[in-house]
């Protein structure tokens with residue numbers, strides 16, 4: 001499988017990585033005044049609020065599909081910041097754009113025009129169904145914006161009083177109260193009640209249930225075209241078309257959350273393209289700015305009428321630094337063959353996972369996903385496999401308890417996929433032996 005891959009710089013093309021890394025590691029240690037993973041773990045445990053069950057390593061450097069921890073150990077990264085680092089770590093065009101912008105102007109208020117923001121909005125509009133973009137700072141914030149836009153459109157444009165949003169079971173939309181309420185998983189709600197009024201849940205991939213659930217108060221439907229956190233769950237091919245029809249028939253706004261599956265992750269720039277269905281509003285974040293925090297709400301001209309000056313805002317939204325990074329990241333994504341690489345690498349990874357699944361019938365249930373968001377559903381919890389992979393120098397994620405999720409940078413090569421499959425195969429053998437399953 002030599003000879004294919006995007007045109008972005010490859011780690012092996014950049015010379016003696018080991019030496020450079022050691023020098024940088026020394027510099028970083030001096031700057032941060034900690035000696036390695038252990039000390040970073042102790043610092044976090046002492047001073048950071050305990051909201052994450054973190055692995056005991058501190059990642060301090062990244063390049064392409066590799067990251068290094070504070071002890072100097074290298075990892076092949078198939079987590080990519082949970083679908084953020086789609087261009088690979090520290091893509092040179094993004095790094096250069098950030099450096100240049102940081103020296104010119106970091107931040108100004110949205111009281112003034114921000115050219116980088118307008119350029120990024122134009123680039124998104126030119127490459128999507130959308131006509132207008134609002135920028136914010138995260139996926140949850142983008143979804144809050146989508147919910148507010150749907151409700152305000154109903155009030156001020158349509159002149160109605162509907163307010164209810166239908167959301168999907170097993171979905172994930174973020175941790176702020178509105179996005180959390182839209183998230184159809186009780187485990188995330190516990191302790192935060194009362195939630196935001198005006199949400200109801202229906203099963204994903206069930207158009208009849210959706211249509212039956214539409215009531216006199218319903219004004220919008222929100223869903224992820226592919227449920228990422230919920231276990232990489234893809235809908236049946238005709239489902240999203242049916243959802244679009246239901247929304248049109250009942251005059252509902254259709255909101256797609258592409259926070260995880262947008263920005264090339266499925267092999268097209270946006271996941272809706274895979275299903276031939278356009279929403280009225282789409283939310284983006286994660287991969288949009290190559291690792292710099294950003295969120296965006298993309299809407300048709302009609303849907304965008306729901307907002308007027310003063311209706312919605314974000315201090316940092318689309319500031320010069322984030323927008324410059326976003327513009328560089330989107331240009332790199334579109335100009336460096338990364339969508340094509342995602343499709344090829346995705347097909348290769350999928351074949352490898354399917355082959356592995358076929359050899360482990362009692363251990364692996366199913367392979368699913370699109371492009372480079374792939375899931376391997378196991379019969380048993382996946383945490384021990386994640387741990388064994390980490391020890392062997394591979395980062396993967398487990399979601400929905402039993403689904404190993406693979407989200408490598410879209411620049412991943414055939415050799416890196418092969419390396420990851422070999423490590424995974426060994427880790428699954430360890431789990432099989434420990435669990436008494438046939439390997």
Ligand code: PLP
Nearest residue numbers: 138139140172173174259260285
């Ligand atoms: N929506 C989806 C589909 C996500 O996967 C996530 C995060 O994983 C979010 C929203 C929340 O994004 P953020 O963590 O940037 O608020």
